[in-house]
Amino acid sequence: MARTPQDVTDAELAVLQVLWDAGPLPIRRITEVLYPAGKPAQYATVQKLLERLEAKQCVTRDRSMPTHVFRAAIDRDDLVGRRLQAVAEKLCGGSWTPLLTHLVANQSLSEADRDLLRALIQEQAPKPRRRKESA
Amino acid sequence: MARTPQDVTDAELAVLQVLWDAGPLPIRRITEVLYPAGKPAQYATVQKLLERLEAKQCVTRDRSMPTHVFRAAIDRDDLVGRRLQAVAEKLCGGSWTPLLTHLVANQSLSEADRDLLRALIQEQAPKPRRRKESA
DNA sequence: AGCCTGTCAGACAGTACGTCTGAAAAAGAG
DNA sequence: CTCTTTTTCAGACGTACTGTCTGACAGGCT
Structure with missing residues:
Protein backbone atom coordinates (compact mmCIF):
# COMPACT_ATOMS: atom_id res chain seq x y z
CA MET A 1 0.00 0.00 0.00
CA ALA A 2 1.55 3.27 -1.15
CA ARG A 3 2.33 6.08 1.21
CA THR A 4 1.79 9.73 0.41
CA PRO A 5 4.87 11.82 1.15
CA GLN A 6 4.16 15.30 2.47
CA ASP A 7 3.57 17.99 -0.09
CA VAL A 8 5.65 20.36 2.04
CA THR A 9 7.42 19.12 5.17
CA ASP A 10 7.56 21.02 8.45
CA ALA A 11 11.08 22.27 7.81
CA GLU A 12 10.24 23.25 4.24
CA LEU A 13 7.19 25.10 5.51
CA ALA A 14 9.35 27.06 7.92
CA VAL A 15 11.42 28.21 4.95
CA LEU A 16 8.29 29.16 2.99
CA GLN A 17 6.97 31.12 5.97
CA VAL A 18 10.14 33.20 5.96
CA LEU A 19 9.78 33.84 2.24
CA TRP A 20 6.10 34.76 2.62
CA ASP A 21 6.98 37.19 5.38
CA ALA A 22 10.16 38.76 4.07
CA GLY A 23 11.05 37.33 0.65
CA PRO A 24 12.59 37.32 -1.80
CA LEU A 25 15.78 36.46 0.09
CA PRO A 26 19.16 34.74 -0.32
CA ILE A 27 20.04 31.59 1.60
CA ARG A 28 22.14 33.44 4.18
CA ARG A 29 19.27 35.73 5.17
CA ILE A 30 16.80 32.85 5.41
CA THR A 31 19.23 30.90 7.58
CA GLU A 32 19.70 33.87 9.90
CA VAL A 33 15.94 34.02 10.46
CA LEU A 34 15.43 30.27 10.95
CA TYR A 35 18.53 29.61 13.02
CA PRO A 36 19.36 32.86 14.79
CA ALA A 37 22.24 31.41 16.79
CA GLY A 38 22.91 28.79 14.20
CA LYS A 39 25.78 26.47 13.39
CA PRO A 40 27.62 26.94 10.10
CA ALA A 41 26.20 23.61 8.91
CA GLN A 42 22.71 25.03 9.02
CA TYR A 43 23.44 27.09 5.93
CA ALA A 44 23.61 23.74 4.12
CA THR A 45 20.39 22.58 5.76
CA VAL A 46 18.51 25.58 4.39
CA GLN A 47 20.23 25.06 1.06
CA LYS A 48 18.97 21.49 0.88
CA LEU A 49 15.46 22.51 1.92
CA LEU A 50 15.40 25.15 -0.81
CA GLU A 51 16.61 22.62 -3.35
CA ARG A 52 13.75 20.30 -2.43
CA LEU A 53 11.23 23.16 -2.49
CA GLU A 54 12.50 24.14 -5.93
CA ALA A 55 12.07 20.56 -7.13
CA LYS A 56 8.50 20.66 -5.81
CA GLN A 57 7.98 23.97 -7.63
CA CYS A 58 7.15 25.72 -4.39
CA VAL A 59 9.99 28.24 -4.73
CA THR A 60 11.82 29.82 -7.65
CA ARG A 61 15.48 30.75 -7.77
CA ASP A 62 16.79 33.93 -9.35
CA ARG A 63 20.31 33.15 -10.62
CA SER A 64 20.87 36.48 -12.31
CA MET A 65 23.19 37.62 -9.50
CA PRO A 66 26.11 35.68 -8.05
CA THR A 67 24.18 35.26 -4.81
CA HIS A 68 20.96 33.47 -5.72
CA VAL A 69 17.68 34.88 -4.44
CA PHE A 70 14.66 32.74 -3.63
CA ARG A 71 10.99 33.58 -3.88
CA ALA A 72 7.93 31.62 -2.86
CA ALA A 73 6.20 30.26 -5.94
CA ILE A 74 3.04 29.36 -4.04
CA ASP A 75 1.34 31.53 -1.49
CA ARG A 76 -0.22 30.64 1.82
CA ASP A 77 -3.67 30.37 0.36
CA ASP A 78 -2.40 28.03 -2.36
CA LEU A 79 -1.03 25.70 0.29
CA VAL A 80 -4.20 25.94 2.38
CA GLY A 81 -6.07 24.89 -0.75
CA ARG A 82 -3.78 21.95 -1.40
CA ARG A 83 -4.08 20.76 2.17
CA LEU A 84 -7.87 21.11 2.13
CA GLN A 85 -7.99 19.29 -1.20
CA ALA A 86 -5.97 16.47 0.33
CA VAL A 87 -8.35 16.21 3.29
CA ALA A 88 -11.37 16.19 0.96
CA GLU A 89 -9.86 13.51 -1.25
CA LYS A 90 -8.66 11.22 1.50
CA LEU A 91 -11.59 11.46 3.85
CA CYS A 92 -14.63 12.57 1.90
CA GLY A 93 -14.27 11.07 -1.56
CA MET B 1 13.65 20.93 13.62
CA ALA B 2 11.08 18.41 14.71
CA ARG B 3 8.93 16.52 12.26
CA THR B 4 5.27 15.83 12.80
CA PRO B 5 4.43 12.17 12.18
CA GLN B 6 1.05 11.54 10.63
CA ASP B 7 -1.88 11.31 12.97
CA VAL B 8 -3.20 8.41 10.90
CA THR B 9 -1.14 6.98 8.03
CA ASP B 10 -2.59 6.04 4.65
CA ALA B 11 -2.64 2.34 5.49
CA GLU B 12 -4.17 3.00 8.91
CA LEU B 13 -6.80 5.17 7.25
CA ALA B 14 -7.69 2.33 4.90
CA VAL B 15 -8.37 0.18 7.94
CA LEU B 16 -10.50 2.91 9.54
CA GLN B 17 -12.49 3.33 6.33
CA VAL B 18 -13.38 -0.36 6.45
CA LEU B 19 -14.48 -0.02 10.07
CA TRP B 20 -16.51 3.09 9.30
CA ASP B 21 -18.23 1.30 6.44
CA ALA B 22 -18.77 -2.14 7.92
CA GLY B 23 -17.48 -2.30 11.50
CA PRO B 24 -17.20 -3.60 14.06
CA LEU B 25 -15.14 -6.42 12.51
CA PRO B 26 -12.46 -8.99 13.34
CA ILE B 27 -9.02 -8.87 11.72
CA ARG B 28 -9.81 -11.59 9.19
CA ARG B 29 -12.80 -9.73 7.78
CA ILE B 30 -10.88 -6.46 7.57
CA THR B 31 -8.03 -8.21 5.77
CA GLU B 32 -10.42 -9.75 3.26
CA VAL B 33 -11.75 -6.30 2.39
CA LEU B 34 -8.36 -4.60 2.14
CA TYR B 35 -6.49 -7.41 0.41
CA PRO B 36 -9.10 -9.38 -1.54
CA ALA B 37 -6.58 -11.70 -3.19
CA GLY B 38 -4.16 -11.33 -0.35
CA LYS B 39 -1.14 -13.22 0.90
CA PRO B 40 -1.33 -14.92 4.29
CA ALA B 41 1.21 -12.41 5.63
CA GLN B 42 -1.25 -9.60 5.09
CA TYR B 43 -3.26 -10.81 8.06
CA ALA B 44 -0.24 -9.75 10.14
CA THR B 45 -0.05 -6.41 8.32
CA VAL B 46 -3.61 -5.56 9.30
CA GLN B 47 -2.88 -6.83 12.77
CA LYS B 48 0.03 -4.44 13.13
CA LEU B 49 -1.99 -1.54 11.72
CA LEU B 50 -4.76 -2.21 14.24
CA GLU B 51 -2.22 -2.37 17.05
CA ARG B 52 -0.91 1.05 16.08
CA LEU B 53 -4.42 2.46 15.70
CA GLU B 54 -5.27 1.12 19.15
CA ALA B 55 -2.18 2.81 20.56
CA LYS B 56 -3.32 6.05 18.94
CA GLN B 57 -6.79 5.54 20.45
CA CYS B 58 -8.39 5.55 17.02
CA VAL B 59 -9.85 2.05 17.44
CA THR B 60 -11.01 -0.03 20.37
CA ARG B 61 -10.71 -3.78 20.74
CA ASP B 62 -13.41 -6.00 22.18
CA ARG B 63 -11.64 -8.98 23.78
CA SER B 64 -14.72 -10.58 25.26
CA MET B 65 -14.75 -13.29 22.60
CA PRO B 66 -11.85 -15.49 21.49
CA THR B 67 -11.80 -13.64 18.18
CA HIS B 68 -11.26 -9.97 18.96
CA VAL B 69 -13.52 -7.44 17.30
CA PHE B 70 -12.42 -3.91 16.39
CA ARG B 71 -14.45 -0.76 16.26
CA ALA B 72 -13.51 2.72 15.15
CA ALA B 73 -13.11 4.97 18.16
CA ILE B 74 -13.12 8.15 16.09
CA ASP B 75 -15.46 8.87 13.25
CA ARG B 76 -14.86 10.42 9.90
CA ASP B 77 -15.91 13.85 11.06
CA ASP B 78 -13.53 13.61 14.02
CA LEU B 79 -10.65 12.98 11.67
CA VAL B 80 -11.75 15.74 9.31
CA GLY B 81 -11.69 18.04 12.32
CA ARG B 82 -8.23 16.96 13.35
CA ARG B 83 -6.88 17.43 9.87
CA LEU B 84 -8.51 20.85 9.54
CA GLN B 85 -7.16 21.82 12.96
CA ALA B 86 -3.70 20.81 11.78
CA VAL B 87 -4.01 22.94 8.65
CA ALA B 88 -5.23 25.92 10.68
CA GLU B 89 -2.41 25.59 13.18
CA LYS B 90 0.41 25.11 10.72
CA LEU B 91 -0.61 27.60 8.07
CA CYS B 92 -2.86 30.17 9.67
CA GLY B 93 -1.66 30.59 13.24
C1' DA C 1 -2.43 -35.89 16.25
C1' DG C 2 -2.44 -32.66 12.67
C1' DC C 3 -4.12 -28.61 10.54
C1' DC C 4 -6.12 -24.11 10.62
C1' DT C 5 -7.08 -19.72 12.81
C1' DG C 6 -6.07 -16.23 15.97
C1' DT C 7 -3.16 -13.59 19.38
C1' DC C 8 1.22 -11.71 20.87
C1' DA C 9 5.63 -9.82 19.91
C1' DG C 10 9.29 -8.35 17.51
C1' DA C 11 12.09 -7.62 13.36
C1' DC C 12 12.90 -6.06 8.65
C1' DA C 13 13.55 -3.01 4.74
C1' DG C 14 12.71 0.90 2.17
C1' DT C 15 11.62 5.68 2.27
C1' DA C 16 11.30 10.26 4.18
C1' DC C 17 13.57 13.96 5.91
C1' DG C 18 16.44 17.07 8.74
C1' DT C 19 21.21 17.56 8.99
C1' DC C 20 26.02 17.50 7.71
C1' DT C 21 30.58 17.06 4.92
C1' DG C 22 33.42 18.23 1.18
C1' DA C 23 34.96 20.16 -3.35
C1' DA C 24 35.13 24.02 -6.24
C1' DA C 25 34.36 28.75 -7.61
C1' DA C 26 33.98 33.53 -6.72
C1' DA C 27 34.23 37.66 -3.95
C1' DG C 28 36.49 40.41 -0.48
C1' DA C 29 40.38 42.14 2.18
C1' DG C 30 45.12 43.16 2.90
C1' DC D 1 49.08 38.06 -5.42
C1' DT D 2 47.64 35.52 -1.32
C1' DC D 3 44.53 34.25 2.10
C1' DT D 4 39.95 34.11 4.00
C1' DT D 5 35.13 34.06 3.62
C1' DT D 6 30.99 33.18 1.22
C1' DT D 7 28.33 30.73 -2.01
C1' DT D 8 27.10 26.99 -5.08
C1' DC D 9 26.93 22.14 -6.22
C1' DA D 10 26.54 17.43 -4.93
C1' DG D 11 26.17 13.71 -2.20
C1' DA D 12 26.04 11.19 2.20
C1' DC D 13 24.39 10.25 6.91
C1' DG D 14 21.38 8.85 10.69
C1' DT D 15 17.04 8.52 12.76
C1' DA D 16 12.27 7.86 12.54
C1' DC D 17 8.36 6.41 10.02
C1' DT D 18 5.72 2.95 8.09
C1' DG D 19 4.13 -1.01 5.43
C1' DT D 20 5.27 -5.69 5.61
C1' DC D 21 6.77 -10.12 7.33
C1' DT D 22 8.38 -14.08 10.56
C1' DG D 23 7.88 -16.91 14.48
C1' DA D 24 6.07 -18.79 18.94
C1' DC D 25 2.14 -20.18 21.28
C1' DA D 26 -2.79 -21.28 22.27
C1' DG D 27 -7.22 -22.94 21.02
C1' DG D 28 -10.72 -25.04 17.93
C1' DC D 29 -11.92 -28.51 14.54
C1' DT D 30 -11.68 -32.96 12.20
Missing part, protein backbone atom coordinates in the same frame (compact mmCIF):
# COMPACT_ATOMS: atom_id res chain seq x y z
CA GLY A 94 -13.33 14.48 -2.91
CA SER A 95 -16.38 16.31 -1.61
CA TRP A 96 -15.89 19.72 0.07
CA THR A 97 -19.29 19.73 1.72
CA PRO A 98 -18.22 17.79 4.84
CA LEU A 99 -15.29 20.17 5.34
CA LEU A 100 -17.56 23.17 5.08
CA THR A 101 -20.11 21.59 7.33
CA HIS A 102 -17.46 20.75 9.88
CA LEU A 103 -16.03 24.23 9.90
CA VAL A 104 -19.31 26.06 10.14
CA ALA A 105 -21.11 23.72 12.49
CA ASN A 106 -18.25 22.92 14.82
CA GLN A 107 -16.63 26.27 15.38
CA SER A 108 -17.88 29.19 17.36
CA LEU A 109 -17.93 31.72 14.60
CA SER A 110 -17.65 35.37 15.40
CA GLU A 111 -20.22 37.83 14.12
CA ALA A 112 -17.58 39.09 11.70
CA ASP A 113 -17.03 35.56 10.41
CA ARG A 114 -20.74 35.04 9.89
CA ASP A 115 -21.05 38.33 8.03
CA LEU A 116 -18.06 37.43 5.88
CA LEU A 117 -19.54 34.06 5.05
CA ARG A 118 -22.92 35.54 4.15
CA ALA A 119 -21.20 37.96 1.81
CA LEU A 120 -19.16 35.21 0.19
CA ILE A 121 -22.20 33.01 -0.25
CA GLN A 122 -24.04 35.92 -1.77
CA GLU A 123 -21.12 36.48 -4.10
CA GLN A 124 -21.49 32.94 -5.34
CA ALA A 125 -25.21 33.02 -5.90
CA PRO A 126 -26.19 33.36 -9.56
CA LYS A 127 -27.30 36.92 -10.25
CA PRO A 128 -30.94 37.40 -11.14
CA ARG A 129 -29.99 39.75 -13.98
CA ARG A 130 -26.65 40.21 -15.63
CA ARG A 131 -25.40 43.76 -15.23
CA LYS A 132 -22.34 45.35 -16.73
CA GLU A 133 -19.93 45.90 -13.89
CA SER A 134 -16.67 47.78 -13.82
CA ALA A 135 -13.71 45.43 -13.60
CA GLY B 94 -4.63 28.60 14.47
CA SER B 95 -7.27 30.76 12.80
CA TRP B 96 -10.15 29.03 10.99
CA THR B 97 -11.17 32.10 9.03
CA PRO B 98 -8.73 31.54 6.16
CA LEU B 99 -9.91 27.96 5.77
CA LEU B 100 -13.52 29.05 5.65
CA THR B 101 -12.70 31.83 3.27
CA HIS B 102 -10.80 29.48 1.02
CA LEU B 103 -13.57 26.90 0.96
CA VAL B 104 -16.38 29.34 0.31
CA ALA B 105 -14.60 31.69 -2.05
CA ASN B 106 -12.68 29.15 -4.08
CA GLN B 107 -15.24 26.46 -4.70
CA SER B 108 -18.25 26.49 -6.95
CA LEU B 109 -20.87 25.84 -4.33
CA SER B 110 -24.14 24.26 -5.31
CA GLU B 111 -27.40 25.90 -4.38
CA ALA B 112 -27.90 23.12 -1.86
CA ASP B 113 -24.51 23.89 -0.30
CA ARG B 114 -25.32 27.58 -0.06
CA ASP B 115 -28.67 26.83 1.56
CA LEU B 116 -27.00 24.46 4.01
CA LEU B 117 -24.41 27.08 4.91
CA ARG B 118 -27.00 29.79 5.43
CA ALA B 119 -28.89 27.47 7.75
CA LEU B 120 -25.77 26.59 9.70
CA ILE B 121 -24.78 30.22 10.01
CA GLN B 122 -28.25 31.07 11.20
CA GLU B 123 -27.98 28.26 13.71
CA GLN B 124 -24.86 29.89 15.11
CA ALA B 125 -26.25 33.39 15.38
CA PRO B 126 -27.08 34.42 18.95
CA LYS B 127 -30.81 34.18 19.54
CA PRO B 128 -32.58 37.47 20.20
CA ARG B 129 -34.18 36.02 23.33
CA ARG B 130 -33.00 33.14 25.44
CA ARG B 131 -35.61 30.38 25.73
CA LYS B 132 -35.55 27.28 27.88
CA GLU B 133 -35.05 24.34 25.56
CA SER B 134 -35.33 20.65 26.32
CA ALA B 135 -31.99 18.94 26.35
